[in-house]
Amino acid sequence: MSELAPQFDPKQIEGPLIERWLEGGYFCGVPDAGKTPFDITIPPPNVTGVLHMGHALNNTIQDVLIRKNRMAGRPTRWVLGTDHAGIATQNKVEQKLAKEGLSRSEIGREAFTRKCWEWREQYGSRIVDQLKSMGCSCDYGDEWFTMNESYQRAVREVFVDWYDAGLIYRGRRIINWCPRCTTALSDIEVEHEDIAGRLHYLRYPLLTPVGERTHITVATTRPETILGDTAIAVNPGDERYTELVGSFAVLPLVGRKLELIADDYVDPDFGTGAVKMTPAHDPNDFEVGQRHDLEQINILDENGVINDQGGKYAGLDRSECRKVILADLEAGGFVEKIEEYPHAVGHCYRCHTQIEPYLSDQWFVDMKPLAAPALSAVRDGRVKFHPERWSNVYYHWMENIRDWCISRQLWWGHRIPVFYCDACGGQFASKDDLSACPDCGAPLRQDEDVLDTWFSSQLWPFATFGWPQESAELAYWYPTSALSTAPDILFLWVARMIMSGLYFMDGQAPFSDVIIHPTVFNKEGKRMSKSLGTGVDPLDLMESYGADGMRFGLMLQVTGVQDLKFSEEKLLSSRNFANKIWNAARFVLMNTEDYQPVASPPTPTHTVDRWILSRLYGLSSRVTGGIDRFEFGEVARELYEFVWNEFCDWYIELAKGRLQDSAAERAAVQRMLVFVLDQVLRLLHPMMPFVTEEIWGKLPLERAHEAEMLVVAAWPDPSVLARYHDTEAESAIETIKAVISALRTTRARYGISPKTALRAVVRTSLPEQTEFITSRRALIEGLANTSSLEVATVLDKPPSSVSVIGAGLEVFIPLEGLVDLDAERARLSREQDKLATELERLQRKLGNEGYLGQAAAAVIEKDRARAEELQELLAKIEGQIADLS
RNA sequence: GGGCGAUUAGCUCAGUGGGAGAGCGCUGCCUCGACACGGCAGAGGUCACUGGUUCAAGUCCAGUAUCGCCCACCA
Numbered sequence: 001m002s003e004l005a006p007q008f009d010p011k012q013i014e015g016p017l018i019e020r021w022l023e024g025g026y027f028c029g030v031p032d033a034g035k036t037p038f039d040i041t042i043p044p045p046n047v048t049g050v051l052h053m054g055h056a057l058n059n060t061i062q063d064v065l066i067r068k069n070r071m072a073g074r075p076t077r078w079v080l081g082t083d084h085a086g087i088a089t090q091n092k093v094e095q096k097l098a099k100e101g102l103s104r105s106e107i108g109r110e111a112f113t114r115k116c117w118e119w120r121e122q123y124g125s126r127i128v129d130q131l132k133s134m135g136c137s138c139d140y141g142d143e144w145f146t147m148n149e150s151y152q153r154a155v156r157e158v159f160v161d162w163y164d165a166g167l168i169y170r171g172r173r174i175i176n177w178c179p180r181c182t183t184a185l186s187d188i189e190v191e192h193e194d195i196a197g198r199l200h201y202l203r204y205p206l207l208t209p210v211g212e213r214t215h216i217t218v219a220t221t222r223p224e225t226i227l228g229d230t231a232i233a234v235n236p237g238d239e240r241y242t243e244l245v246g247s248f249a250v251l252p253l254v255g256r257k258l259e260l261i262a263d264d265y266v267d268p269d270f271g272t273g274a275v276k277m278t279p280a281h282d283p284n285d286f287e288v289g290q291r292h293d294l295e296q297i298n299i300l301d302e303n304g305v306i307n308d309q310g311g312k313y314a315g316l317d318r319s320e321c322r323k324v325i326l327a328d329l330e331a332g333g334f335v336e337k338i339e340e341y342p343h344a345v346g347h348c349y350r351c352h353t354q355i356e357p358y359l360s361d362q363w364f365v366d367m368k369p370l371a372a373p374a375l376s377a378v379r380d381g382r383v384k385f386h387p388e389r390w391s392n393v394y395y396h397w398m399e400n401i402r403d404w405c406i407s408r409q410l411w412w413g414h415r416i417p418v419f420y421c422d423a424c425g426g427q428f429a430s431k432d433d434l435s436a437c438p439d440c441g442a443p444l445r446q447d448e449d450v451l452d453t454w455f456s457s458q459l460w461p462f463a464t465f466g467w468p469q470e471s472a473e474l475a476y477w478y479p480t481s482a483l484s485t486a487p488d489i490l491f492l493w494v495a496r497m498i499m500s501g502l503y504f505m506d507g508q509a510p511f512s513d514v515i516i517h518p519t520v521f522n523k524e525g526k527r528m529s530k531s532l533g534t535g536v537d538p539l540d541l542m543e544s545y546g547a548d549g550m551r552f553g554l555m556l557q558v559t560g561v562q563d564l565k566f567s568e569e570k571l572l573s574s575r576n577f578a579n580k581i582w583n584a585a586r587f588v589l590m591n592t593e594d595y596q597p598v599a600s601p602p603t604p605t606h607t608v609d610r611w612i613l614s615r616l617y618g619l620s621s622r623v624t625g626g627i628d629r630f631e632f633g634e635v636a637r638e639l640y641e642f643v644w645n646e647f648c649d650w651y652i653e654l655a656k657g658r659l660q661d662s663a664a665e666r667a668a669v670q671r672m673l674v675f676v677l678d679q680v681l682r683l684l685h686p687m688m689p690f691v692t693e694e695i696w697g698k699l700p701l702e703r704a705h706e707a708e709m710l711v712v713a714a715w716p717d718p719s720v721l722a723r724y725h726d727t728e729a730e731s732a733i734e735t736i737k738a739v740i741s742a743l744r745t746t747r748a749r750y751g752i753s754p755k756t757a758l759r760a761v762v763r764t765s766l767p768e769q770t771e772f773i774t775s776r777r778a779l780i781e782g783l784a785n786t787s788s789l790e791v792a793t794v795l796d797k798p799p800s801s802v803s804v805i806g807a808g809l810e811v812f813i814p815l816e817g818l819v820d821l822d823a824e825r826a827r828l829s830r831e832q833d834k835l836a837t838e839l840e841r842l843q844r845k846l847g848n849e850g851y852l853g854q855a856a857a858a859v860i861e862k863d864r865a866r867a868e869e870l871q872e873l874l875a876k877i878e879g880q881i882a883d884l885s
Numbered sequence: 886g887g888g889c890g891a892u893u894a895g896c897u898c899a900g901u902g903g904g905a906g907a908g909c910g911c912u913g914c915c916u917c918g919a920c921a922c923g924g925c926a927g928a929g930g931u932c933a934c935u936g937g938u939u940c941a942a943g944u945c946c947a948g949u950a951u952c953g954c955c956c957a958c959c960a
Contacts, residue, residue, distance in 0.1 A: 187958095199960085275959090390889095393956085556899095556907095559899065561898090563954065569897065572922080576923090583920035637899070648919085749927095753915085754917075851903095
C-alpha cells in the first residue's frame with residue numbers, strides 16, 4: 001500500500017526537508033580546482049526588511065539557477081547576507097525610540113548605534129528564515145552583513161584607495177537634502193514626481209527707474225526662496241533687458257539690493273525671461289552664482305525650517321513660509337499673476353518627503369574615470385544583460401554619469417574614515433583609526449558623517465569572499481556567475497558593482513550575466529507595495545499554495561516582459577500541478593511494489609516506451625537550454641505540458657492495461673515508469689524542490705549507485721538521452737492517439753456512455769498503419785472501450801455508421817439507431833467547408849511562383865503534403881455525405 | 886523634453902517570417918482503483934489601428950492611438 005496521501009500537503013514535508021538539506025551540508029559550496037564554479041551573491045535584503053513579492057520572484061530565479069548547476073556537478077555556492085540599509089534602519093530605530101518618548105539626539109550617537117545593532121540582532125534573521133521557508137538553497141553557514149568586521153575593512157580600503165587616487169573629494173555643493181531624514185542624498189535616490197505647482201510672477205522694484213521702467217518681473221515656483229535671492233539674471237542676448245543689465249532691483253519684503261546680471265543659462269522664452277538667483281537653493285543658480293561671484297545665502301536649517309537669515313520669517317516651516325510670504329507679497333502689490341504650473345519635483349526615495357536643494361559640505365566620488373571601463377565591459381560582452389535591452393538603459397546612464405554624493409548625515413553606517421587636525425589643519429584618510437595628528441601630534445577628530453549604504457553594497461561580490469584579504473576562496477569564487485535583480489537598482493547597485501569590481505579586482509567584472517527580472521505589479525497595474533496596501537505577502541501565498549506552488553507559479557510568469565501583473569491563478573494551477581505530480585508518483589509507487597530496482601537505463605522496445613523516452617529527451621534538452629538562457633517561463637510551461645499532457649494523460653493511461661499483462665510486460669512498464677518519473681523529477685527539482693525531493697526519496701531506485709538526496713542527484717544530460725530520440729515512435733503514437741480521440745469525440749457528440757462498448761472500423765491509408773494499430777489494439781480497447789476493432793486499408797464503410805477522419809485514417813463507428821442523420825450530415829458539411837477553404841488557400845499558395853522560387857524546400861514540401869492530405873480528406877467526406885443521403 | 890515596454894480568447898498572459906496557443910473562467914458528460922487540486926469532449930479570437938517590406942506578417946519596418954515604466958537642474 002502506498003504511504004502517500006491522495007492529496008499533496010506541502011506543510012507536512014517542507015519543514016523536515018529543509019532540515020535534511022541543511023544537515024546534509026548540500027548548500028555549502030566546496031571548491032574543486034578541476035571544475036568551473038557556479039556562484040551567485042544574493043542581492044542582500046535590508047535587515048529591516050520582510051519578504052515581498054519582488055524577493056520571492058528574484059530568489060526563486062536564483063535558486064533555480066543554483067539548484068540546476070549544483071545537480072549538473074559544478075561547485076555551487078549562493079552567498080547569503082543582509083544590508084545594514086542606513087536610512088531605512090535608522091528610521092525604524094528612531095520610530096521605536098519615539099514610541100518610548102526618546103529621540104536619537106537625546107541618547108547620543110554611541111547609544112543610538114548600539115540600538116541599531118540590537119535591532120539587527122532582533123530582526124536580522126527574519127528575512128533569512130523566510131528565504132529558508134521558500135526553499136532557497138543559500139549557503140546559510142556563511143552569512144554576511146555589510147557592517148561586519150571584515151566588511152568594514154573592505155569599505156575603508158576602498159575609501160582610502162579612492163581618496164589617495166583623487167577619486168574621492170570633499171566639496172561645497174548643492175545637493176539633494178531630505179529635511180525629514182536630515183541627510184544628503186545622491187541624485188539617484190531622488191524620485192521625480194509631477195505635482196500641481198504654480199508659477200508666481202513677482203514684481204521686483206528697480207532701485208532707480210530706468211527710463212519708464214520701475215520694476216522687473218521674475219517667475220518662480222518657490223516664492224519662499226526670495227529670502228535667499230542675491231541677484232536677477234537675464235539672457236545677454238535678450239534685448240528687452242539690455243538696458244537694465246548692471247542696474248539694481250530691490251528684493252520685496254527684504255530690501256536687499258539685487259544686481260541685474262546677464263548669463264547664457266537664462267532661457268528668454270520661459271516666464272518673463274528674467275530669473276531670480278538663489279545660489280544656495282538651486283543648482284543652476286548656484287552655478288550662475290559661481291560665475292558671477294554672487295553671495296550664497298542659506299535660508300533653511302536642516303529640518304527645512306527658515307533660519308535666522310529669514311528675518312521675521314525665521315522659525316517658519318518651508319511650506320508655511322510660502323503661504324505667509326505670498327500673503328505679504330500680495331499685500332505689498334508685488335504679485336503680478338499666478339499660473340497653474342504642473343512640474344516634477346524630487347522626493348526622498350525612503351520617506352517620500354519633498355527634497356530641498358541645499359548647499360552644504362559633502363564627500364563625492366568622481367565617477368567618469370570609473371564609468372569608462374564599466375561601459376566597455378558591457379559593450380564588449382564581458383557583462384551581458386538579460387533581456388538585452390537593459391544594456392541601453394545602462395549605457396545612457398553611464399555615459400551621462402555625474403559625481404556621486406556619498407556622505408550621509410546619519411549615525412547608522414560606515415563612518416567616513418577621514419580625520420581632521422584642528423591644530424594644524426591636517427586631513428587624513430586612514431584604514432585604521434587615528435588618535436593623534438601624524439604631522440603635529442595634536443588630537444584628531446573623525447568626520448561625523450557616514451557613507452551612503454550603496455557605497456558598501458557595491459563591494460558585495462568581492463567583500464563577501466573576504467576581500468581585501470587575498471585568499472584561495474576569493475580567487476576561486478570571484479568573479480561570480482550571474483546576478484539577478486530588479487530594474488530599480490540597476491544604477492544604485494548593479495552599475496556601481498561593475499565599476500568597483502573592475503577597479504579593485506584587476507579588471508575582472510563581478511559577474512558575466514545580469515538578469516533583470518520584471519517588476520511585480522498587482523492586477524490593477526499598481527506597484528506591489530506594503531505601504532500602499534497593494535501588496536501580497538509571499539508567506540500567505542506559500543500558506544495557500546505551498547512553496548513549490550508559489551515558486552512554479554512565479555516562474556510561469558517570467559517572460560521577457562518589463563512589468564509583470566501578478567496572477568494568483570497561476571499559483572493555483574501550480575499547486576494543482578504539484579498535486580498532479582504527487583498523484584502520478586502515487587500511481588507509480590502503488591504499481592511497483594513488486595519491482596526490483598536496476599541501475600542501468602532502460603532499453604525500450606514497445607512503441608509507447610520509445611515514444612515517451614523520445615519526448616523525455618526533447619524535454620531535457622529544452623529545459624537545460626532554457627534555464628541556461630534564463631527563459632524561466634518557457635521552461636515552466638514545457639515541464640507542465642510534459643508531465644500533465646504527455647506523461648499523465650497518455651503514458652500512464654496507456655500503461656494501466658499493460659501492467660496487467662505478462663510478467664515481462666509488467667516489469668518493462670515498471671522500469672519505464674520509474675525511469676521517466678525519476679528523470680522528470682530531476683528536471684522539475686530546481687523549480688519545485690520540495691515535492692520532487694519528497695517523492696524521489698520514495699522511488700524504488702538502485703540506491704547503492706545513487707545520490708543521497710535529489711538536491712545533489714545528477715542532472716539529466718540531454719546528450720546522453722539523445723539515444724532515445726525516435727521520430728518513428730512519436731508519429732506512431734500520434735496515430736493511436738488519433739483513433740482514441742476519434743472514438744471519444746464521437747461518444748461525446750452523441751451522448752454515448754463510456755460504459756457502452758463501441759465497435760470501431762478503421763480504414764488506414766498504409767499497410768504499416770494497419771499492422772501497427774492491429775498490434776496495439778489492446779491500448780485502444782483500454783482507453784476507448786471498444787468491443788471490437790477492425791482495421792484494414794481496404795474496407796467498406798459499415799451501414800448506419802458515423803465517421804471521423806484524421807491522420808491518414810477514417811474511423812467508422814456503427815451506431816445503429818443512435819444517430820441523428822440530419823445532424824451528422826450538417827456536421828460533415830461544416831467540416832467539408834472548413835477543409836475546402838484551407839485547401840483553396842493552400843493551392844493558391846502553391847500556384848504562386850514567387851513562393852515556389854523562394855521558400856525553403858521543407859516548407860513547400862510540408863504544404864504539398866498537407867494539400868494532398870486535404871484532398872484525400874475531402875474525398876472521404878464527400879463519400880460519407882453521399883452515404884448518408 | 887528624451888528613452889523603453891505593452892496592446893493576441895471573458896480575465897491573466899505565451900507565441901520574433903510559413904498550420905492562432907496556455908492557465909483560469911464558461912458549456913456538456915463522467916463518483917473509471919493515481920489525482921474532483923481530477924478525467925473526457927467542446928464553445929470562444931478581423932492578434933489596437935494605418936501604411937509599407939516580403940512569395941508569405943500576430944511575428945520585420947514606419948506612423949497613429951491608448952496604457953504603463955524609466956531618465957531629465959528650464960526658474
